[in-house]
Structure formats: structure tokens, C-alpha cells
Amino acid sequence: MKQKLSIGIILVGLVALLFAFKSGLFKSSGDEYADQKLPKVVDYNFHIKPILSDNCYTCHGPDANKRKAGLRLDLEKEALSELPENPGKYAIVAGKPSNSLLYQHVVSDDPKQLMPPPDSQLALNSYEKKLLKKWIEQGAKFDKHWAFIPPKKAELPTSERTDWAQNEIDAFIMEKLEENDLAPSEKAGQHTLIRRMALDLTGLPPNADQVQRYLSNSSVDILELAIDEFLASPTYGERMTQVWLDVARYADSHGYQDDSYRSMWPWRDWVIHAFNNNMPYDEFLRVQLAGDLMPNASKEQILATGFNRNHPITQEGGVIQEEYQSYYVVDRTNTLGKGILGLTLECAKCHDHKYDQLSQRDYYEIYSFFNNVDEKGLRMDAVQAANQKYFADAPFMTITDEETQGVLSFINKDEGKDVKVMVMNDSMPRTTYIFNRGEYDSPGEEVTPNAPEIILPFSENLPKNRLGLAQWVTDENNPLTARVFVNRIWGMLFGNGLVETSEDFGVQGSLPSHPQLLDWIAKDFMEHDWDIKYLLKKIMLSATYQQSSIATEESKKVDPDNKWLSRAPRFRMSGEIIRDYVLATSGLLNKEIGGPSVKPYQPPGLWEETNAGGNRGVLTTYVADEGDKLYRRSLYTLWKRTLPPPSMSIFDAPNRDICEVRRQKTNTPLQALALQNDVQMLEAARVLAENTITDTKDAEQWVTTVFQRILVRNPKEEEKKVLEEYYTDALDKFLNDKENAEKLIAQGEYKRLDTDPAKTAALMLTAQVIYNLDETITKE
Template sequence: MKQKILIISILVGLIVVLYAFKKGAFHVSKDEYSSLKLPEIVDYNFHIKPILSDNCYTCHGPDANKRKGFRLDLEETAFSELAESPGEFPIISKDPHGSKVYRAIVSDDPDVLMPPPNSNLSLNSYEKNLIKKWIEQGAKFEKHWAYIPPKKNEAPETDRTDWGQNEIDGFILKKLEENNLQPSERATDETLIRRISLDLTGLPPTQEQVRELLSDNSERNISRIIDEFLNSPAYGERMTQSWLDVARYADSHGYQDDSYRTMWPWRDWVIHAFNRNLPYDEFLTWQLAGDLLPNATKEQILATGFNRNHPITQEGGVIQEEYRTNYVLDRTNTLGKGILGITLECAQCHDHKYDAISQRNYFEFFAFFNQVDEKGLYRNAVEAKNEEIFADPPFMEISREESDGVLSFINMEKTPEIKVMVMNDSAPKTTYILDRGEYDQPADSVRPATPEGIYAFSEELPKNRLGLAQWLTDTKNPLTARVYVNRIWGMLFGKGIVETSEDFGVQGSLPTHPELLDWLAVDFMEHGWDTKYLLKKILLSATYQQKSEARPDLKKADPDNRLLARAERFRMSGEMIRDYTLATSGLLNRDIGGPSVKPYQPAGLWEETNAGGNRGILTKYIPDEGNDLYRRSLYTFWKRTLPPPNMTIFDAPNRDLSEVRRQKTNTPLQALVLQNDTQILEAARVLAQRMIKDKPNNQDYVTDVFERILIRAPKKEELLTLGNYYHDMLELYQNNIGDAEKLVAVGNYEQLDTDFAKTAALMLTVQAIYNLDETITKE
């Protein structure tokens, strides 16, 4: 009997294995990659270097502690005679079989094979053929792709001629055709209006806007729609929201005591700069070195607050030079990540292990920011608690008179005078390389300079922050424009052409469409670093205007949508979700600028996390009242040690450091915010009450709120489901008026005299719509 069971088990196992083979669960063919077509010209950066980095650099790369034998990451060593094997070379140009590297990767001898079998790494046949063809073509090494100045090549010709609206589409379609894919159809006008509005203003369009924009059927209508949103004051707020992460803006100093600071006038300037479409090269120059411009204006000096947004300690007993050094390190690292898209911080303690940045290079960058006259600790939190105006020197004073005149973009309605931290190079210092990055271990002195491997600093430029800004915005600089247009692309498509938008270095992602990225960067510079021009160019492309549905062929061939055969769908930020709710409910206060506000927040959070006891003025959270509760999330008070919790749950950073790309998570807490947050429930209540007040006998409330929130009419099955839910809740609350009264009591906004049961039922229906994926998704 046991033998029969064993035989049956073996047969069943064989059947399962054979079925798995049939379904492709096991890949046994040695030639599965052999059918892939090799590129006509094998490129070192995009074809060879990724293979070597993933499989060879552990033993033959830049890390001296792990290296075994020769280096493959440097051209001179890759072509040098091997000391241990005279007459042999790792690579011989145009001779793959004479190259030790190629012989090792195709060897059948496990003692010779590379990567070695015990490494659990291996090259497939396509990768081996790529290396062979590369060597046959001369084995040309190149600088890292991001350090080569971009070129504006013509958009490629494609087989299909009935799709595409500008040059962007040529680059996208060419890649799709190479992968035997077709782009998606154009999205509906309603979808595009909502998408464009969210991208350019961070807010949904109003129903009135949609009706007006849809009434024009001319070919130029989409262009007019884009212009309308670009010219909206909300455009500057939307763009500023992203820049605040880069600039690590906050309303508190950080560290343990985390007391108050006044930096919101700088935030108001950023909104103003985007709305007036200040060219990006000037936008950077003013923030990095506005105080050093000839005859600098107060506006240009205010812009340098960018360099003072870093955390500042207010704890007694700190070592002055240690913290002063930390502030300069922060500015240096922010320049690297936020503007250059490179991991400069990796070279603070030693030469960068992967990118061509030495520790000397790092402190040459550091020297640009090391001349400001500041202290590690100016005053502690107890002293600051009694101050009416909060700013550590150097700072600038802004009067009410100036806010009514030369600085009219600053909203000072509630403040007579303010002080804002800015830059001022008033204390010349000698900069030293710090051994292991330690503040008290100075070594060789250095002068301001930039890495020659990226782009050499001209001797004609001033050796200060103004010279640095001029270097950054030189059209020959390979990084600045690329990094910015990639970040704009990521804002619109969910991820950049280089997905690691904070890291264009060797360890970062390769661009999916390198020629397109270069074309956009050069075109951007040719058009005066005009951000609105760049946005409109992308939004007018057929690529941007596609439907977002994932067709079956796309799910299989390109599940991550890297080739962009459809529009991307991704969840909005926490700020946009909250603003969307306020806007569609009619609660949104659209005032521009001014001091940060404190909307609803769970009680006791600041007290629980306040490490400094009762020191400082930010020990207890007191929510604002009236219209300040309904300001855009851009103006929400940002305490570094406890950022707004309903935004943190949706992946907002704490702003201790510059952040270019927010992580994206999905957690149960996010659903709980949408279901229980006071702001969401109050918005649902107010919208329900206003609907009922306007039309007491309306029989179509569900359709009306659906269209108001989602900017489209509901489908039959959607209307049926939501209608049934509304009537079920109506019946429930008609039999439980007390519960209805408790539910609709949420929030501080005035109560309208409406039927409690009807209000509660419609309020929960609105809340259900606010919880839909479609509502919180930009697609």
C-alpha cells in the first residue's frame, strides 16, 4: 500500500513539474536570450557598465577593501598588462578572445569562470554577446553618461505617422516600436482637464471651469486649458509645494528643543517667483547668491533664505564649531542632491566610492558656503521663548511698509515687522579638508572649486557663491538642466526619466529615454530656462494625453510602464489629497501667503514628543480658528520633530534634509485618515449640508456630489451602488436621529439648518466618494 502511495506521489510530482515547464515556470533553454537583437552600436554607459557594475565591481571595482586583482571600472587599468600574468591584459581592443575578461565569462571551467559560481551571479548569453561586440568595436570607455554635456539630437523617425504631437512623442514612439508596442488612445477631455488642473495647480478644476473649457471644440482648446491653469495663482503654490521638500523648509529649528523660526516670507517669495515665471537659472542664482549680485535688491537677498532653511540647534552646551560646520555641510549636501542630483555627502569622509568626486572636491564645494558669519548656537530655546521675532543672524528685517511696496508678495496682514534669516559673506574663513569629516580634524586647506570630472570651474568666475551659481547655470554644465527637467517629468508622470531623480551618479538608475532627456534639457536652456514653457511642451505631447488603462499586452510587456505606452496613475501627495477635499467641499481658503497655520491635529501629539519639556514656544499645539483652518496644505505649520501627521502618513518627509523624491507606500493608516480625519469628515458634512440647503427636495444628490468630486458623471453601476448606500443610511438615521446629530456635529465650520438624517446619509456618501481610489489618484 505504501509503495502504491509512493508511486502515485512521484507521478503527481512529475505531472506538476511537466505542467510548470509548459507554463514557463522553469527556463532551461540556454538560448532564451540569444534571439534578442544586439544594438548596432554598443554603448559603454548604457549597455556595458551596468553589467560590470552588477556582476564584476564587487571584486574588480572601486572599493579597495573588497577588490581582488585588477580594476575594471577604470580604462587605464582595464587595458594594462597584468602584473601577475605578464603578456595578458583584462581587455584588448577589438580582440575579445585575447581579452582575459571575455575568456573568463565564456569559460566552461568553474575555476576560471567569472563571475565565480559561488558568487550566485551569472551573465546570460545576451550580456556575453554585448561584451563581445563592445570589445570588437574597440571597447571604448566613456565618462559617466550624466557628466557628458547633453546634445539635442533630432527626434527619431518612426514607422507610425498618425500619432504624435511634438518631438517628445518621436522619442517615446521609437522605443515603443523597438519593443513591438503601440501607444494608448487619447484620454477624454474631462480626464485631461482634471489631470492638467492637478498637475499645474494641485487642485481639481471646478465644475464651472470644466463646462466652460468643454464648450470650446477648437483644436487649440487644450492649449488654452493649459494656459488658463498656468496663469492661475494656484500654479505658484503647486510648484512651491515640491520645492519646499528640496529646500527642507520648516517653521521650526529642529533638533531636540525644536523651537519656532520665521521663514515663511521666503516661502512667499518662492510662490511669487513661480507665478511670475522667473527663469530657473535666475531662480537658482537668487537663492544661492542673491546677496552677492551687484546692487542686490531686498527680494534677491530674501531669496537666499534657501541656504538658511537647515536645522539649527537651540540646545545649551553645544560646541559652536561642530554645529556651525554641520550647517555648512547641510548646504553642501542640499546643493548635491537638490540641484546637481549627485550624492555629494558620500565624499564627506573619504573619496566617493563610485562617482568621480574626491573628498577634496567635497570640501571645495563646502568652501563656497563657509563664509557666512554665523554661530553654531546663537540662543537657546528658553531665551527664544521670550522673543517676539525669531531669526538668528545674519537676517534681514521686513517692515509693513516694504510688504506694501517692494516686497508686496509677502502677506504681512497679521505682522508689523519680521526678521528672516538670509546669507551674508561677511566673515572670510580658510576652509580645510576635515579628516573623516570631523569638525575638529582639519587637514589641507582648499579653495572654492568644482570637480573637473563634472565640469571644471572657470578661472574667470568669482570664487564665491555667485561664481558657483554661474557655474551651475552655464549651458555647458551637464547636470543642472537635466536634473530639473527630469524632476518636472517625474512630477507629471510619477517617476522621472531617471527614476532616482536624487541620484544621477553611477549607482543611480539609468534613464529610460536618454536621448529624450537630453533633448528636453537643451530645449529648456534654449528657451531661457522657462519652466512654464517646459511644462506646456510636455502637456501638449500625445504621450502625456494618453489614457491610463493598462491593456493586457502592456501588463505583460511593460508592467512598470517604463516605456510610457499609457499615462501613469499614482496616488496624490498628502497635501494634494487634503486640498482636493477642501476644494470640492467649498471650504478651501484661497488666500496666498502669510504665516503658517495650524489646522486640526489629534490632541496631545506635540506634548508627547516634546523632548525639551516646557522649553520653547512649540510645546503645545493650539489649532487655529475660522478660515485659517481651511488654508491650502502648503501653509500648514511644519514642525520638524512632528510634521503634520495626516501628511506624514501619506509619506511627507520631516524636512530635516533635502528630499527630491518622496517614497510611496500603501498602509492601513492611510485609509484610516480618509475615513476618520476631522478635516475629511467636516468637508463631507459641509458639502452635504450645502447641497441639501440649495435643493431641499433634490432626488439626485448622489449624482451631484459624484460629479462635483470626480469631475465626471457616474456610471450606471456606480450610481446604483452609491444610491443604495445613501438610501440605506437615510433609513438608518431616520430611525436614529440622535446618532445623526452626533455625526454631523463634526468640525468647527458653521452648521446649516438641514435635516439631520438626510445630512448624515449624504455626508457618509460623500465620505465614501472621498475614499475612492479614483478620488485620491492622479491619472
């Protein structure tokens, strides 16, 4: 009897424990989400949709081919409707979690009932389950995807702290800081801010004379003065173009196996021209998408459409013309999606998008806008390819001397040499079909040009061609275009956008860290006529941008990734900016604007190793340029798709096969080796050392002068002492080993100055040390 009673007590205890676990009265020590506070109001877009997207949409989302149980959770009407395969039952019953099969399956202990199924390797944590429950209790309110709702200006948040904010941006930042018990950092020093602004707006460091002039100015607006001068510099256009080339997948070769030369650089000259003239962003997009279709289109407007022809083009024998022609249209469609709309349109090429409300029909309706170009899948025949007579695939425009003296005066062309550039020309009307499973040779239903209604209905007043598409893209009611661009500008300045996945504003993309701020800036940008320079200046004049990058222990603990921007970011500069920085501070930089691409130093034999054998033209063997061409900005470095410039690839540059809007960030030993051993780096250090020795008679000032030239500030006493000791040690070694000193200073093609080899080599190595400092290659 006692044994039975004991067993009964144990069973009752187990049942009580189980009830306690399920009720949340007893929390497992391993449940890291158990104490996470629920928001007062559960928001569908920011709390619920990410849960459903990550865990449910694969089987219950937009893709009809993968949908199970007839349940679709991404649309309110269908999610709240009676289940077709379970009459009388509902996945979601507003206000009643206990009657909602979605919630019941999510919290089930039965592996056969549990959702997501255990074999999916997906699972909701306790906090996500509580969110779902509270959301249903609060009425299960659905909203349109946040990025598809046109941005509006919210009222500026108020704060008890009134001594920090410098403009509207700071009000939104402070709100998030206070929510996370953080305080902003102090304002960075003037030296730091001037260098930061110069790098952000010109891609080059300020020179010592500029800095001295700004700092000696008693005006309280010296930072605004510096911003205005940097924005007015021709180097501003080069800096902004460098970023746009990744978006536009610009290259100087066609790609694919043979990868021969193309002359698209005049289009790059146009981009520099457009940025320097502060062309409004909406116009900048319209002329690139459809300049050729504008009334009485000018040569400049037609040239701008080279944007659409930057895609790879095959020159290989045996290809099927129609297949590759479809690839080119696909590329233009995908580039519009990723580069301008911030959407993964390509996911709807073969089937309905699995996560976003974009159907396969939507994809091919956009595709049809780009499908009327009279181009061939194969660039040229074998004879033409061998002779390399043609550097542009039809349709193309020819740029003559006369035009570069007139309407196209911004193009830096050699006199007497006409240039052919690929552009758009809708002279081949085609019928567009939905390709079954995305296969060009399996046409299905016919479609006509249109745009996804979920984003913005395509007005009947718009022409059904690329010009109409361009007008739809830049319509102020389009919820994506301005948001995507201002987010990318924010990412350029801060390292990450307010939406980290700047290429994907869809359901699977990151949620904005500061949604109201993103919308405010986007709306403000449009209200100021899509003025890019205004946008940059607005952000740079904020207290948020002007913070110090020094992280306190508290901010590193609470916000290790600096999501809430309690400090300025620190991140390594791009490969292009690092190289240009070294050229500029050494005195080597050739400041010529525009023109054909050039070939600086590159390890020998690389092109030969990757050459497929069929390419017998100018891209078969790499022969470096000579003279000033070696020292052009990295923007002008020749870009071969099958082997991009190695000094750029090492620092995470893409190969430009497809549109890229966000480079990956890595930190590898190869990067350190490149900074220490690349010929261009060694030559720059040598030239800087020679110039310093020649121009500065006081040898005791040499190390300080080199430091000032590179870092645009005076060294601290400790820094100066360490570097001078290093220089002295190196000098002692080279005085006893002049042969190695001669070998070291022989680096590079730039002319030698008549300086002492041992002193030059020692100061050269000292400059190398400074060039390799974290402070030198980091924007902070």
C-alpha cells in the first residue's frame, strides 16, 4: 500500500512539474529567453513577421508550389480563413490563442504535431512563442511589409538631454540610446573629423595645408566649410563613382571564358560628371534606365544607358544566341532589383518568391521592360574576336573628337581616336513569356510590361517601356527607391546601413535598427529634390556622425556591434581608398580625371595563368603601364572580370560579374602581406622618404614629417620616440649593409632622387611602419 502511495505521489509531482514548465512558472536555467521582456504592443512587421518568415514561409508562404495544408501565412485574409483541409478549424483566431492551431502546434509537445517539424531543424524559442501568443491576444493585426509602405516623417522624439543633438537625425538616435541605457560619445577632435570627412567625401586624406587652414579659421562653422569644399572638389565625383561601379557591375572586359576587352569607360566618365554636377538621384536613375527613350534624347542621355549594358557578354563559340540573350535581360532585371529597389527579384525567376509577395509573373513583367534591345547572345564572331577590332557590342554609340569638344566635353578621350560604347536602343520588339522553371526554351504564358502592385501599381498614364519603368521607380510614392539609396549612403558613412542587408529590404532581409529615422531621412531626401550632396551634408552635420570612435567598456558591453550608434564606427577602408591614400600622401598620385582604364603594377604571369587560350587580344598578357599612368586613382584600374585587380580582390572587392551593393569584410594575413610587400606600397614609402630628406634639411624632423604627412596630425611623444628608435636602428643596419639598402630603394619605376641610400632605406621602412598602422588604413 505504501509503495502504491509513493508511486502516486511521484506521479502527481511529475504532473505538477510538467504543468509548471508549460505555464512558465518554473524556468529552466538553460532558457536564455525566459526573462526577456515582451513589448507593450506586439508589432507584426518587427516582431511577428520575422518569426513566420524564418520558420513558416517555406511551407506556408508565397510559393504556391511549396505550400502545404492549403495554409498561407503571409496574407491576412488567407491566414485568418477557415483551413481548407480542416473544416471548422482556423490557423489564427484573433484574440484566442487557445483556438488558433498555429499557436497550438507551435507549443505542442507531440513531435507529430509540433511546428516547425523537428526534421526541419527549425524551432521557436520561448520568447518567440510568447510573442505569438500576445500578438494573437491583441487581435492578430497584420500589416503590409514595412518596406512596401511609403515612408512618412514621424514627429521628432523628445529627450531630457538637450545639449547634444545638432539636427533631427540625433533626436531619433538619442531615443534608441536612452531605450538601451546608453549615452553618446564625446565629439571627436577637429583633426579627426576633417580627416573623416575628407575620406568619406573624396576618398582621399586632406593635405596638411587644408587642415591647417581649417584649424586656423576662427569661424564656428569650420566643419561645414570643410564639407562644402570637399563636396565641391572634383575628387568627390570620383569617390561616389567608385561605390556606384559595384552596383553597376562595371568592368573593362566581357567576362566568361574568353573575357576580351570592352570600352565602357566613357560611361564611367559620365557617372563622375553626374555626381560632380550633383545630378538629382531620381534623374540619375531615369537617364541610366531609359535616357535613350526620353524625348529628343541627347548624346549624354543615351550614353548614360550604358548602365544597362555593363553585364557580362559571351564570346565563346557554340553558344545558343537566344539563351544568352535571355541571360542579359535577366541580369538587367536582377540589377534593378538588388541595386535600386533593394529586392531579391532573382528569387522569382523560376517560381513565385518563397518569402516576398513577388510572383513569377511579377518577375517576367519587369523582365519585359528590358527585353527589346537588338543585341545578340554572342558578342562577335571568331575573326572579329581575334582581331580585337570591335570593343563594343551593338547597339553602341560612337564618340568623336567633335562631341568631346561639345555636349560630351566631360569625356577624357585621346584626340583622333573614336570610341564605341554599348548603350540601349529598343529597336527589337519581343514578346515576353513566363519561362517555365526559368528555362528560356520553355515559354509559358505571355506577359506585358508591368510592375508589382504590392510595391506600387503601375499607372495607366505611364508608357509601357523602360521610360515608364524609370518613372515608376522614381515616383515619390514608390516606397523603396529613396529608402534603399539613403540606407546605402548611411552604410557608406557608418560601415553598416540602418538596414544591414542593404541589398535586401524584403522579408528575409534585416529589419531597420531605426525605422523612423530611415523613413524621416528618405522623405526628407525626396522633399529636397533627391539632392545627394544635401543628404551627405545633413548626415555629416549630425552629432551622431561627429562622435568619437572611442568605445567605453559600458558601450562595448551593452552594444558590442554599435547597433545603437553610441560612438562613431571604426572600419577598414576599401582596397581602392587604401591604395589612393598611400599614393596621395607619398606625393605620387596622378590627379587626372576620367579617361581609359590603366594597368598599374601586378604580379607577373597572373593573366597568362587564367587565360583560356581563345583570347588572343589585349587582355591575354598583362603589361603594366609606364609613367604617370601607374599612379592614377584606383577607380581607373583596368577591371578584368576573370581576374580582377589582385590588390583590390585581397581587400574584398567583387569580381563585378553581378550587381553588388555591400562588400564582405574580412581580415586575412594576405591583406597585411599586401600592405607590407606590394611594389606600389614600397615605392610610395621610398618616394615619401626621398622627398622628405630633400625638402626637410633638419634630419631630426624627418620622422615627424613623414608621420604628419601620412596621418595628418602630429605624433605623440611616445609615438615619436618609438619611431625614431626604429629609424635609428634601421639606419645603423643599412650603414653596414649598403647593398641591401640599394636593393630596397630600387622598388618601383618612379625616378630616384639623389639621396643617401642608407638614410633613404631607413626612412622608407619607417614610412612603411606608419602606412601599416591600424589608424592609417581605418576610417575612424
